Amino acid sequence: MLDSYGGNIYTFGSYRLGVHGRGADIDTLCVVPNHIRRDPDFFGTLVDMLAKRPEVTQLTPVIEAFVPEIQMVFEGIHTDLAMAALNMSAIPATLDLSDNKLLRDLDPESIRSINGRRVTDRILTLVPDVKVFRLALYAIKLWAKRRGIYNNAMGFLGGVSWAMLVARVCQFYPKGCVATIVLKFMMVMSNWKWPTPVLLLNVETENFGSFTVWDPRFNPGDRRALMPIITPAFPSQNSTHNVSASTLKVMRNEFDRGCVIAMQIDEGKATWSDLFDKSDFFSRHRHFLQIDAISPTEDKFHKWIGLVEGRGMRYLVMGLERILGVEIACPWPKGYERDFPKLSAMAEKGTATAEVAEASQADIAELEKPEKEKYCNSYFIGIELDSTAKGPFDFYSVVHNVQERLAQQQGEDPDGKLEFTHVKRSNLPEWLFEMGESRPIKKPKRKVDQAERMKKKRKVAAANAGTIKPAENGAVSSGVVSDTPSIAADQPSSAAEGVAEAATAEGTDDVKGVAKGEDKRTEKQDELEGHEDEEPISPAGPPIQTTRKVEQEKNELTYKDSQIKLPQTTSVPKKSEIKLRLN
Structure with missing residues (x-):
């Protein structure tokens, strides 16, 4: 029966192009x-058969994807299997799919x-030299991975898109060598006027069937494309x-950087290793949103991270971009698989005791489960804010919306959950950095001389009480020492006398009255100078169902339904400081 009906397996993508690594x-x-039928034959019978094979592991059907497929590891090799049912009763072994x-x-x-x-087959027929094309594409793919812009699911370009750019x-x-193609690639892409489409040939049209062909003249969705690369x-x-x-925006910045280095290489002022330097993603951004995708079992874990990478991260980026003041929300295209991080993360922040004390019995039981029963992948989104932006920013709606959308796609038996944490650049975990890489550190506080601070305080106190007039010849005015401005004698006031007397009596203490609040503010501002990395970000949204006293004592915000736990800073914010609200 198999011989009479037939069926073929074809490869495509990077493996077919000959640039797989x-x-x-x-x-x-x-x-x-x-x-x-796709269901129940392909995603039902075939999946059951593969599950019984000992050489198959990490079997994950991805039914709701744009291209439905079965993901698996077959004899140690990651394999994605898609299906196409042709309008034929039998499939010949020599079938040509180009028709x-x-x-x-x-x-x-x-x-x-x-x-x-x-x-894939069409690309290979449209390049003038297949060997040069393959080597150049291999180099460009390596560059894109090193620079953190290679992942179609997270909003960058996938293998086929990069192949079409190199082919163009x-x-x-057509006569260029590999080095020429790589250097010219950077120059051409840096000067490309997006959204001008990249076309390897004119768009084909057929007079049969109701196919949707890319055409921005008639399709509104095609007109909204930001970076069209047409198959x-x-x-x-x-x-x-x-x-x-x-x-x-991130890819255009990388193209510009590549163009500058390419011209320097051409002039002998730079080397090829400079072009392939690893991205400075984790030191470039000041604020990060850490997303922990957690599942209780290995089978559910692979399904869950497939949904998070395929849709969840894209939902988050699109939601963050809509918030006024957010200039860039850039995901890092790689996830980090690690142990369940809840207790270790709290221990790093010094909040484990407080959180466990406040947790319910169910939460404590959850925390005490062995780590081997938990599977976690961590993802990061770098956030850049507009230079004129002023907080706080309400990210709760974005986080909650992503939670709900992913929950709807999981059904009654969820495969996992998400936990969100705001991380400052100086507090990034150590496991993000490879050996030899420098981790961003917190800038030290600027030391302010005590005498200079008190001099400023007295000036502010006097300014709030009346007009300032400098003392002459080291004289004492109203009991204030000569290096302190005095209240003008021609404008006597009881307030001025009170301030001067208080300054004399208290010496280095704060002056009382109206000036005291201003002094406090000035001192705090002096202490906060030089803290660019320490702009606090705090979550916003519905009011927290706790008393003000408890909030101050615990110094944290908790939204149990969304599994969000975020420490809140206690420093006095400046006007330019940013607050990122997650719950």
Whole structure:
């Protein structure tokens, strides 16, 4: 029966292009006849069969993805398997997928799946020199990964999009060697006028079927694309629909940096290693949102992080961008798998005792579970604020909206939960940095001389009481020493006399009355100078259901439904300080 119906497996993506590296996924396509259904055959029977195979691990069906697929590790190799059911009763072994007529009467999921192979094959036919193209693409992919801009799901570019950009540069310079293509790539992309689309050939049209082809003249969604890179196979589509305003800005900055270094390399003033330096993401941003994706079992963990990476991170970035004053919300495209961090994170912050004391019995039981029963991936979003922005910023609505949207997609039996934490640059965890990398440190406080501080305090006190007139020839005015400005004699007032007497009697103590509050403010501002890294960010949203006294004693905010726990700073904020509210 298998011989009569047939069925083929095709590779596509980086593996098909010949630019895959160690640890890379292999994208595969299963082409089957029309009597095979996606559900229950592909995501039901086939998944059950694969689960029984000892060489298959981390089996995860991703049904709701833009291209539905089965993710798994087959004999230690990460493999993504998509499916396309053609309108044929049998699949010949020598089937050529480049024929557009094969797409007739296919469902959208099958068209997107089969186009993965069709686009890859089409790219290889459109470049003037395949060998030069492959080597240049390998270099550009390495550069993009080192600079933190390689991940389609999180709003950057995926492998196929990078391949089309390199292929376009190869078309511009058909006789160029690998080094020329890499250098010209940086220059061309730095000067590209986005959203001008990147096209390897004119968009094809067919007179059969109701296919949606990329055309911004008629499709409003195509006009909203920020960085359109159009696939060369029919039906042509935009491959970068996940790119956001923040990720586009970050990529343009990287293109500009690459262009500068490329010109320096061409002039002999820089080396290739300068181009491939690792990104300074964790020292470039001042504020970070840490997202911990936690699951109780390994099977649920892989499903949960697939949903978080595929949709949750994109939801967060788009929500953060809508907040007035947020200039960039840039995700780091890599997740960090580690042990369940709740107790260790609280211990680092010195708040474990207070949190455990306030936790319910259920919370304590949860904390006492062995760490081996918990699985966690941590993600980071770097946040840059407008220079004129003034806090506080209410991020609660964004966090809560993401929680609800992901909960709706999980059903009654959730695979995991999310915990959000604001992290300052100087408080980033050690495990983010590789050996030899420098971790950002907190700037030291600027020491203010006590005599200078008291001199300023007396001046402020006198200014609030009346007109200031300098003392002459070291004379004492109203009992104040000569280095302190005195109240003018021609404007006597009881307030001035009271302030002068208080300054004389108390010496280095605070003056009383109206000036006291001003003195306190000035001293605090002096202490806060030089604290660029320590601008407090605090969560906002619904009022906390605790008394003011408890809030001050515990010095934390807790929103149990969203699993958010965030320490609140007690420093006196300046006008320019930023408060990020998560609950």
